Amino acid sequence: MKVPLSSPDIIEKDIGAVVGVMKTRHLSIGPKVVEFEKRIGNYVETRYTIAVNSGTSALHLIIRGMGIGEGDVVITTPFSFIASSNCILFERGRPLFVDIEEETLNLDADKVEERLKNMSVEELAKVKALLVVDAFGQPADWDRFKEVAEKYNLKLIEDSAEALGSEYKGKRAGSLGEVGVFAFYPNKQISTGEGGVLVTDNEELDRLARSIRNQGRGESGEWLDHERLGYNFRMDELSAALGCSQMERIEEILDKRAKVAGMYGEKLAEVEEVQVPFIAPYVSRMSWFVYVIRLEKGIDRDRVIRFLREGGIECKPYFTPIHLQPFYRKMFGCKEGDFPITEDVTGRTIALPFFNNLKEEQIDYVVEKLKEGIGRISR
Numbered sequence: 025m026k027v028p029l030s031s032p033d034i035i036e037k038d039i040g041a042v043v044g045v046m047k048t049r050h051l052s053i054g055p056k057v058v059e060f061e062k063r064i065g066n067y068v069e070t071r072y073t074i075a076v077n078s079g080t081s082a083l084h085l086i087i088r089g090m091g092i093g094e095g096d097v098v099i100t101t102p103f104s105f106i107a108s109s110n111c112i113l114f115e116r117g118r119p120l121f122v123d124i125e126e127e128t129l130n131l132d133a134d135k136v137e138e139r140l141k142n143m144s145v146e147e148l149a150k151v152k153a154l155l156v157v158d159a160f161g162q163p164a165d166w167d168r169f170k171e172v173a174e175k176y177n178l179k180l181i182e183d184s185a186e187a188l189g190s191e192y193k194g195k196r197a198g199s200l201g202e203v204g205v206f207a208f209y210p211n212k213q214i215s216t217g218e219g220g221v222l223v224t225d226n227e228e229l230d231r232l233a234r235s236i237r238n239q240g241r242g243e244s245g246e247w248l249d250h251e252r253l254g255y256n257f258r259m260d261e262l263s264a265a266l267g268c269s270q271m272e273r274i275e276e277i278l279d280k281r282a283k284v285a286g287m288y289g290e291k292l293a294e295v296e297e298v299q300v301p302f303i304a305p306y307v308s309r310m311s312w313f314v315y316v317i318r319l320e321k322g323i324d325r326d327r328v329i330r331f332l333r334e335g336g337i338e339c340k341p342y343f344t345p346i347h348l349q350p351f352y353r354k355m356f357g358c359k360e361g362d363f364p365i366t367e368d369v370t371g372r373t374i375a376l377p378f379f380n381n382l383k384e385e386q387i388d389y390v391v392e393k394l395k396e397g398i399g400r401i402s403r
């Protein structure tokens with residue numbers, strides 16, 4: 025049996041929506057992007073939504089739009105997809121990593137506060153923002169981060185790229201900081217092929233982000249008037265049409281994913297060497313992005329992955345810590361031992377196959393193979 029790691033859920037209606045746009049010959053800067061922005065804004069309950077060509081572009085727009093630049097410091101997590109930190113580098117800012125919580129895998133607010141408390145006045149003056157990631161879809165402890173941000177007068181950015189539909193104490197991910205981000209690469213909860221959005225209630229940030237997305241054009245909309253340095257980060261109409269069509273099914277999609285996660289949880293409960301994801305009590309709804317298990321200390325994770333792959337099961341060691349990526353080591357002198365919890369966890373995690381239409385027999389096969397692999401390797 026072959027089981028892929030992920031697989032986007034595309035139905036005939038999605039295909040029809042994209043074909044429909046092609047028939048209009050109106051492929052960019054049109055009504056579908058506007059509609060997609062409305063749908064996301066209504067869902068997340070934020071005032072402004074700006075659709076762009078990737079989640080990474082959305083993060084970049086935030087950093088630029090907030091005026092974070094040369095020498096400015098942004099506190100963030102080393103346990104994430106690399107874009108959540110690279111966006112700071114794009115504008116010559118400096119990420120300052122702080123370790124994560126062992127259970128939730130999210131940035132540890134206590135450690136962030138401790139780090140800020142021990143800074144000199146000069147160091148503190150450089151820190152401009154907290155960029156907090158909702159890792160694997162699970163919202164971080166946002167009340168705590170709000171407290172810390174207020175106390176130290178920092179901007180609060182939510183990388184909710186993996187968390188569309190998740191809720192923290194009844195409030196949707198994306199609306200938990202001053203600004204949030206979603207991404208629509210094919211392994212995300214919904215996909216537009218490539219694409220992303222920025223969501224915020226901040227009018228000034230909306231105005232700047234719209235301009236920078238569109239070659240720095242001003243509100244007049246004149247094609248050759250450029251008020252500032254901008255990019256082409258626009259989302260096209262085909263992608264937006266796919267996004268609209270997928271958003272119509274968002275509840276069904278999230279339910280399907282929750283069901284798959286639930287089946288894994290039940291079937292893995294008896295496997296002693298495997299720790300399933302921990303969901304914190306403040307998470308009132310979990311939107312599952314991936315299904316990442318942790319092996320007991322001492323089991324050779326990479327050998328287990330190899331064994332699963334030989335059995336046709338695609339799986340990955342999510343994530344490799346950002347601070348240990350070669351260019352981070354070189355630029356910032358990061359090294360092993362800097363963030364012990366992140367490093368311990370990343371040595372033991374495996375992302376198992378996870379997508380909307382994963383069948384129970386496929387899950388059974390994955391669990392069987394996992395047990396078999398662990399049994400052979402730990403013996």
Ligand SMILES: *Cc1c(COP(=O)(O)O)cnc(C)c1O
Pocket residue numbers: 078079080081104105107108157183185186207208209219220
């Ligand atoms: C997917 C993802 C992004 C980037 O999104 P792209 O659309 O691939 O550019 C950013 N941050 C996190 C945490 C992600 O998982």
